[in-house]
Amino acid sequence: MTNTAEIIEPSEGHREVLESVVVRFAGDSGDGMQLTGSQFTQSTALAGNDLATFPDFPAEIRAPTGTTFGVSAFQINFGARRVMTAGDQPDVLVAMNSAALKVNIGNLRRGGLIILDSGTFKERDLRKAGYDANPLEDGTLDPYQVVEIDVSKMVVESVREFGLGTRDALRCKNMWLLGLVYWLYGRDRQPSIDWLNAKFKSKPEVAAANVAALNAGHAYGETVELPGEILGYTVGPAKIDSGLYRNVAGAEALAWGLAAGTQLAELPMFFGSYPITPASSLLHTLARLKQFGITTFQAEDEIAAVCAAIGASYAGQIGVTSSSGPGIALKTEAIGLAIMVELPLVIVNSQRAGPSTGMPTKTEQSDLYQAVYGRNADSPLVVLAANGPGDCFHTAIEAVRLATKFMTPVMLLTDGYIANASEPWMIPDFSSFEKFPVTQHTETEGFEPYNRDAETLARVWAVPGTPGLQHRVGGIEKDFTSGHISYDSENHQRMTDVRHAKIDGVANFIPEQTVDQGEAGGKLAIIGWGSTYGPISRAVSNMREQGRDVAHIHLRHIWPLPRNLGDLLSSYDTVICPEMNNGQLSTVLRAEYLIDVKPLTKVEGMPFKIREIEAAIEAALDA
Amino acid sequence: MNQQAPIAYKPKDFATDQEVRWCPGCGDYAILKGVQKTLAEIGTAPENVVFVSGIGCAARFPYYIETYGFHTIHGRAPAVATGVKLANPDLDVWLVSGDGDAMSIGGNHMMHLLRRNIDVNYLIFNNEIYGLTKGQYSPTSRLGTRSPSTPAGSIDAPVSACGLALGAGGRFVARGIDRGQKDLPGILKAAHAHKGASFVEILQNCIVYNDGVFDGVVDKSVAGEAQIHVKHGEPLRFGADNAKGLRFNAKAMRLEVVTVGEDGVSEDDIIVHDQTNLALAQMLAAMDRPDFPVAVGVIYDNPADVTYDQAVRAQNESAKVDAKITSIDQLLRSGATWQVD
Numbered sequence: 001m002t003n004t005a006e007i008i009e010p011s012e013g014h015r016e017v018l019e020s021v022v023v024r025f026a027g028d029s030g031d032g033m034q035l036t037g038s039q040f041t042q043s044t045a046l047a048g049n050d051l052a053t054f055p056d057f058p059a060e061i062r063a064p065t066g067t068t069f070g071v072s073a074f075q076i077n078f079g080a081r082r083v084m085t086a087g088d089q090p091d092v093l094v095a096m097n098s099a100a101l102k103v104n105i106g107n108l109r110r111g112g113l114i115i116l117d118s119g120t121f122k123e124r125d126l127r128k129a130g131y132d133a134n135p136l137e138d139g140t141l142d143p144y145q146v147v148e149i150d151v152s153k154m155v156v157e158s159v160r161e162f163g164l165g166t167r168d169a170l171r172c173k174n175m176w177l178l179g180l181v182y183w184l185y186g187r188d189r190q191p192s193i194d195w196l197n198a199k200f201k202s203k204p205e206v207a208a209a210n211v212a213a214l215n216a217g218h219a220y221g222e223t224v225e226l227p228g229e230i231l232g233y234t235v236g237p238a239k240i241d242s243g244l245y246r247n248v249a250g251a252e253a254l255a256w257g258l259a260a261g262t263q264l265a266e267l268p269m270f271f272g273s274y275p276i277t278p279a280s281s282l283l284h285t286l287a288r289l290k291q292f293g294i295t296t297f298q299a300e301d302e303i304a305a306v307c308a309a310i311g312a313s314y315a316g317q318i319g320v321t322s323s324s325g326p327g328i329a330l331k332t333e334a335i336g337l338a339i340m341v342e343l344p345l346v347i348v349n350s351q352r353a354g355p356s357t358g359m360p361t362k363t364e365q366s367d368l369y370q371a372v373y374g375r376n377a378d379s380p381l382v383v384l385a386a387n388g389p390g391d392c393f394h395t396a397i398e399a400v401r402l403a404t405k406f407m408t409p410v411m412l413l414t415d416g417y418i419a420n421a422s423e424p425w426m427i428p429d430f431s432s433f434e435k436f437p438v439t440q441h442t443e444t445e446g447f448e449p450y451n452r453d454a455e456t457l458a459r460v461w462a463v464p465g466t467p468g469l470q471h472r473v474g475g476i477e478k479d480f481t482s483g484h485i486s487y488d489s490e491n492h493q494r495m496t497d498v499r500h501a502k503i504d505g506v507a508n509f510i511p512e513q514t515v516d517q518g519e520a521g522g523k524l525a526i527i528g529w530g531s532t533y534g535p536i537s538r539a540v541s542n543m544r545e546q547g548r549d550v551a552h553i554h555l556r557h558i559w560p561l562p563r564n565l566g567d568l569l570s571s572y573d574t575v576i577c578p579e580m581n582n583g584q585l586s587t588v589l590r591a592e593y594l595i596d597v598k599p600l601t602k603v604e605g606m607p608f609k610i611r612e613i614e615a616a617i618e619a620a621l622d623a
Numbered sequence: 624m625n626q627q628a629p630i631a632y633k634p635k636d637f638a639t640d641q642e643v644r645w646c647p648g649c650g651d652y653a654i655l656k657g658v659q660k661t662l663a664e665i666g667t668a669p670e671n672v673v674f675v676s677g678i679g680c681a682a683r684f685p686y687y688i689e690t691y692g693f694h695t696i697h698g699r700a701p702a703v704a705t706g707v708k709l710a711n712p713d714l715d716v717w718l719v720s721g722d723g724d725a726m727s728i729g730g731n732h733m734m735h736l737l738r739r740n741i742d743v744n745y746l747i748f749n750n751e752i753y754g755l756t757k758g759q760y761s762p763t764s765r766l767g768t769r770s771p772s773t774p775a776g777s778i779d780a781p782v783s784a785c786g787l788a789l790g791a792g793g794r795f796v797a798r799g800i801d802r803g804q805k806d807l808p809g810i811l812k813a814a815h816a817h818k819g820a821s822f823v824e825i826l827q828n829c830i831v832y833n834d835g836v837f838d839g840v841v842d843k844s845v846a847g848e849a850q851i852h853v854k855h856g857e858p859l860r861f862g863a864d865n866a867k868g869l870r871f872n873a874k875a876m877r878l879e880v881v882t883v884g885e886d887g888v889s890e891d892d893i894i895v896h897d898q899t900n901l902a903l904a905q906m907l908a909a910m911d912r913p914d915f916p917v918a919v920g921v922i923y924d925n926p927a928d929v930t931y932d933q934a935v936r937a938q939n940e941s942a943k944v945d946a947k948i949t950s951i952d953q954l955l956r957s958g959a960t961w962q963v964d
Contacts, residue, residue: 246961
């Protein structure tokens, strides 16, 4: 059986044209909201819009149905112009049940559109969602445009012929609503239909039911007059650079970047990891990329994961480990060992809200101190931060490059938002990337394990199996060249100094800091790092369109900082640093440059809103 | 390819130029000698051998062996060794640890190394005390051990190293004695020959903080009665003139010590050691003085069909053969893409 879309000519003539829209799909954890969102994302990308997404889900896998703590959501911002964030406020809320309405209505734009399943507002549903009164009746929804449809009932009707039980039939509800939203924005259903047919290849009746639900939702939009004379909308294609595009999530791009890095370094990679939210998807992706010379190892704990990676580095591969803040804390002693024995190691931290377990599925940037300073003793390493999903690819390559060039651990910071969010990404031409083949030491003449490259101060990498280079390394302080145990006081000073100088010297091998928008020098610079890139970029461009003197600087290299950064920051009257923590980069910049960087902080488990940064810019310039 | 004559190594080929810094009289000296002798007999080229250790007196071991060596952090040597072996399965990987390093701070890693069955040789120097931190009781210390941290005597039950190893799924478990130079190289060679994780507990005397703790087992005056040297296929006999032996009491489901020729006990009643029998291995490992002799030798040796490192290599190789996506360019273009003009 082939399931195809019924071709109904979209009534383009009546559609209202919009520049951009923010749609939020919300329902139970088990309602398939993330799948729905990713399907809508795909079709939106194919329609030529620029877009950004924000999957927002609870830590509970399947919380009790109909409760507020089980609500999962997927937000997408798409437009005919460049889209930098998943949107400050949804314009449209698609609520699969009453709990989803309750959780998400607060942030909806006043006057926004709500599409809800009125079949989930019975007394029992309302009690579970924590409503005292029925919001459909008590005026709660008056400030909004509301489309009430008994979707549950209609779905069951539309899939009746496939002989599914009510429970299974209701599982098609997300596709019914997706069909309606496809109609709303004039989207092509066929890619989703193809996807459903492929996904449920072994269960043709389930595939057929889902396709029928999708078509039914779409047909409903076509045929039934929606309240408020909604005739559908058109969001035109955005002007984006020409090239081949795809959607990519941060974790995926990071995995690909690591694979690419190992190809450029011409060395195999060993990835040791322990499951933790939101970092696990990196392990899942890499486990399927073994053909690129990648060994993946799910260790017994965080410590074993990093230690196995260090062991693999010692044996000549590129050791990589990954976790989130609490797991990085556990790895800390071993990272110190890697600093001491000067082996390459990439440590990925997908940051989440903390301290302790904190909010595992909520994003934050609060591990910057941990990355830069968070070890016992004087133990410098390199810290990088990716600024968005696609940038993870490039930053991962940079991490592998620096780790192998300098024989050092490199901490790569992403966060829960970057890891899960997806964006259209122009696929780079990999053949244009410069290789950085790593040579391991084989010459026995004059060999000492701590012989260093005069330029980079990196020590030689002599791996087991190489004849004549047998040597011992370890966590005890070592003699400057022989690597033998040394408690000599002058030697310790010298070793501490050289470890420090080596990392400082990395600044000579990374690009100078550029200004992302605006000019060097002026009234105000907004400096950011990591996933604040989107909102800062949009806020600064909006303000510049209004003629405001503001520039945007965004760091990829957090430690060491780019060699020109101090001078660059000094060229502005005011520097503001928005970050999703209590002011960590601000402190680092103040300490390094004695510049009065003003923090703009937020720790609500959510990315910054564009408006929040615009307000800070206005306040600073109007002061 | 030219056939090269195998190089004959001598124990001193595995000695480094480093001054050995253990206390004079420490049992570790004897073990070092035994290991160097074993390595020479095994004959693997020194560049293909790696010693990995954690923290503690025993963990200084790699500095004194002329191979590759990695002195890591407390308890984590099994995890580091796992990475070394998976990165290069052709290396001979040895782990050196103590009772505190392996069974206290590193207990988790010991368990997982054994159950994964990674082909490394894991030596535990058990002196029933923390030496490097100056004499606190350890997880193998006997009940009532007085130490700086337990002035009134320790009150927690000790762990049995070999019992723990068997419980974790170890497929090679042996016990040796530091001064037992006659047995030790043979045990170590058997450990090396075993494909998979090999666990060897070595009873080691700490001359400073726990001197004589094993006297009841190793002292010449009692050794004959207090030790039983187990050998695959041979009856489990011990004592003066090998008069004593171990018999299985089926009714009570336990071992008992009997004397051949007394109470109607004949030679046929004595169990013949089968190193592939897990139930027997567990009983032998658990035997302790004064009721039983302490088992010395290869208690259990029952290799699996495939080791973890072999399986990892096989999966990696088959991924290369089966992969549909073989270049980064292909990878980046996999799934839905669209052209913007």
